[in-house]
Amino acid sequence: MSLLGRRSKCLSPPTIVYINMLNPDTKPNPKIFEEDIEMAPTRDGYGLGLVEAGERNKNVVALCADLTESTRAESFAKKFPERFFEVGVAEQNMATIAAGLGVSGKIPFISSYATFSPGRNWEQIRTTISYNDSNVKIAGHHAGISVGPDGATHQALEDIATMRVMANMQVWVPCDAIEARKATVAAAKIWGPIYLRFGREKTPVFTTEKTPFLPGKAEVFWSPKGKADVLIAGCGSLLYNALLAARELEKEKIHVYVLNSHTVKPLDEHRILLLAKKAGAVVTVEEHQITGGLGGAVAELLARRAPMPMEFVGMENMFGESGSPKELIKKYNMDVRDIVHAVKKVIKRK
Amino acid sequence: MEGLHEEKTKYLEEMGNVLREDVIKMLVEAGSGHSAGPLGMADIFATMYFHILSHNPKKPEWPERDRLVLSNGHICPIQYAALARAGYFKLEELMTLRKLNSRLQGHPHRKSLPGVETTSGPLGSGLSQAIGMALAAKLDHARKRIYCLMSDGEHQEGNTWEAVMFAGKNRLSNLTAILDRNNIQIDGYTEEIMPLEPLKAKYEAFNWHVLEIDGHNPEELVDAVAEAIAIFEKPTMIIAHTIPGKGVSFMERKYEWHGKPPNKEEAAKALRELRTLGDRIKSEHQ
Numbered sequence: 075m076s077l078l079g080r081r082s083k084c085l086s087p088p089t090i091v092y093i094n095m096l097n098p099d100t101k102p103n104p105k106i107f108e109e110d111i112e113m114a115p116t117r118d119g120y121g122l123g124l125v126e127a128g129e130r131n132k133n134v135v136a137l138c139a140d141l142t143e144s145t146r147a148e149s150f151a152k153k154f155p156e157r158f159f160e161v162g163v164a165e166q167n168m169a170t171i172a173a174g175l176g177v178s179g180k181i182p183f184i185s186s187y188a189t190f191s192p193g194r195n196w197e198q199i200r201t202t203i204s205y206n207d208s209n210v211k212i213a214g215h216h217a218g219i220s221v222g223p224d225g226a227t228h229q230a231l232e233d234i235a236t237m238r239v240m241a242n243m244q245v246w247v248p249c250d251a252i253e254a255r256k257a258t259v260a261a262a263k264i265w266g267p268i269y270l271r272f273g274r275e276k277t278p279v280f281t282t283e284k285t286p287f288l289p290g291k292a293e294v295f296w297s298p299k300g301k302a303d304v305l306i307a308g309c310g311s312l313l314y315n316a317l318l319a320a321r322e323l324e325k326e327k328i329h330v331y332v333l334n335s336h337t338v339k340p341l342d343e344h345r346i347l348l349l350a351k352k353a354g355a356v357v358t359v360e361e362h363q364i365t366g367g368l369g370g371a372v373a374e375l376l377a378r379r380a381p382m383p384m385e386f387v388g389m390e391n392m393f394g395e396s397g398s399p400k401e402l403i404k405k406y407n408m409d410v411r412d413i414v415h416a417v418k419k420v421i422k423r424k
Numbered sequence: 425m426e427g428l429h430e431e432k433t434k435y436l437e438e439m440g441n442v443l444r445e446d447v448i449k450m451l452v453e454a455g456s457g458h459s460a461g462p463l464g465m466a467d468i469f470a471t472m473y474f475h476i477l478s479h480n481p482k483k484p485e486w487p488e489r490d491r492l493v494l495s496n497g498h499i500c501p502i503q504y505a506a507l508a509r510a511g512y513f514k515l516e517e518l519m520t521l522r523k524l525n526s527r528l529q530g531h532p533h534r535k536s537l538p539g540v541e542t543t544s545g546p547l548g549s550g551l552s553q554a555i556g557m558a559l560a561a562k563l564d565h566a567r568k569r570i571y572c573l574m575s576d577g578e579h580q581e582g583n584t585w586e587a588v589m590f591a592g593k594n595r596l597s598n599l600t601a602i603l604d605r606n607n608i609q610i611d612g613y614t615e616e617i618m619p620l621e622p623l624k625a626k627y628e629a630f631n632w633h634v635l636e637i638d639g640h641n642p643e644e645l646v647d648a649v650a651e652a653i654a655i656f657e658k659p660t661m662i663i664a665h666t667i668p669g670k671g672v673s674f675m676e677r678k679y680e681w682h683g684k685p686p687n688k689e690e691a692a693k694a695l696r697e698l699r700t701l702g703d704r705i706k707s708e709h710q
Binding site: 177178 | 487493533534535541542543544545546548549552553554555556557558559560561563564582583586587589590594
């Protein structure tokens with residue numbers, strides 16, 4: 075009896091303390107750290123956002139390369155059949171047809187798996203969308219290792235890098251289904267080529283409708299009361315792991331910022347620099363190769379403006395394999411414990 | 425589009441040679457670029473810009489204009505010459521081809537020059553872009569027509585056939601493609617490098633309406649385009665048989681001239697030949 079009492083005493087007050095580290099301005103899901111937090115894949119947000127964008131603007135059109143259901147372009151196709159074009163298994167054709175639509179007053183969204191688009195059609199995107207300045211939105215689905223059992227052929231781990239190096243291309247990586255919906259709707263309103271990255275697996279929906287989302291503006295999701303030791307900048311659904319890691323670290327009196335860097339390009343340089351300088355060390359977290367993605371972008375910024383110790387959580391120059399998403403995230407060192415480890419490691423290097 | 429009368433035909437034939445002279449002058453000034461393709465397509469460009477296309481050089485952004493998509497961007501000197509002669513920009517600017525700060529990029533860039541409808545150079549992606557424009561026109565219930573000028577060599581690109589398949593499936597009757605069938609590519613003859621024939625049968629199998637013309641005969645092109653406009657259930661492919669390097673005897677049919685410019689002496693010789701040609705460009709059998 076007394077033991078139980080002591081346990082509950084020990085557990086509940088710290089929980090409140092941790093929750094307080096969440097930035098209330100970001101209006102997170104109140105169930106953010108509960109077992110029964112809502113789960114949904116970011117691709118679901120894309121599907122909803124695409125329909126919403128289509129309702130708001132009749133010039134929004136969608137194309138898909140034989141993956142209409144799994145990329146969630148299906149609802150748009152059903153609601154606006156005349157504005158939906160099935161191109162078959164032909165990603166190069168999809169990108170280039172979209173390029174023609176995009177210079178003709180339409181706002182095309184192209185959907186496929188990221189390994190195929192922007193994987194297979196990279197040159198077409200470069201020449202006919204980016205350089206040609208066509209108003210095309212590229213939705214890369216099944217990105218990251220959490221694609222799971224399909225294996226490495228279908229796990230896009232290079233797409234942020236290959237899109238980020240392209241002039242006149244923005245790169246957005248929403249962290250959950252709600253943010254994915256907002257990003258899709260916002261992309262239709264902004265002129266120019268944008269790459270949007272989505273995942274296959276159900277992941278925690280930890281933002282809410284009220285959470286601010288402004289393209290190009292990173293949001294602080296977790297902020298200690300006093301001085302922070304490390305800035306964790308993340309994008310995509312792994313940002314949730316970063317928050318769990320922040321909570322673990324707080325228990326050990328290690329204080330971190332967790333920044334939602336959903337817009338990898340253009341990077342919110344101002345906010346990243348501000349927080350990085352305050353903390354004096356940075357860890358980046360993404361379901362992507364540790365070179366060329368968000369980590370690369372942040373490293374380039376810090377090298378130019380404020381060199382400091384940095385660690386990267388992501389794929390370390392390897393291909394994935396089949397397995398459950400959870401197993402893969404663990405095996406390839408992108409789990410909560412790996413983020414905790416990276417934070418401790420970077421602190422030692424300060 | 426109006427039909428052709430004798431005087432207009434003569435004008436187009438002469439214009440073809442004016443464009444050829446422009447191209448030779450541009451290439452020798454630039455010191456690099458492609459010779460055979462632009463010369464071979466001169467008559468088609470003259471006929472497109474000075475008879476077939478509904479366009480307004482003073483209003484290059486006029487939304488209802490017909491679109492001419494150049495898929496094989498490397499022959500752009502001929503397009504630049506046609507655009508300048510049509511009044512999109514001053515003739516003097518033609519001599520800036522491939523030079524620093526020029527709007528006349530080595531391969532065409534939509535954002536650089538008025539009248540250029542798309543960015544091209546990497547082969548095989550023009551037809552798809554024309555398809556995108558054709559779809560947009562259909563969605564907007566617009567009457568404009570989309571023309572895509574393609575090379576034969578780029579039919580070795582997978583993207584080309586993806587586009588051919590899509591246009592056939594979607595019965596894009598507002599789309600007309602014109603294929604520069606000159607039988608050469610950089611490394612040699614197309615039928616040696618990677619055979620393309622039977623092109624007509626292939627397009628027909630993909631549900632296209634296919635016509636074959638002499639690419640140096642404006643009347644045949646105008647007739648073929650008129651037929652394409654009258655076909656409502658299919659896109660049309662006009663296979664234009666051309667002679668690469670046409671009009672300059674030492675360049676004609678020589679794949680060695682695909683990707684290089686003439687030097688000063690060669691240019692002088694070419695211009696002398698072209699000046700004596702007048703309207704006598706038609707193929708012998710005409």
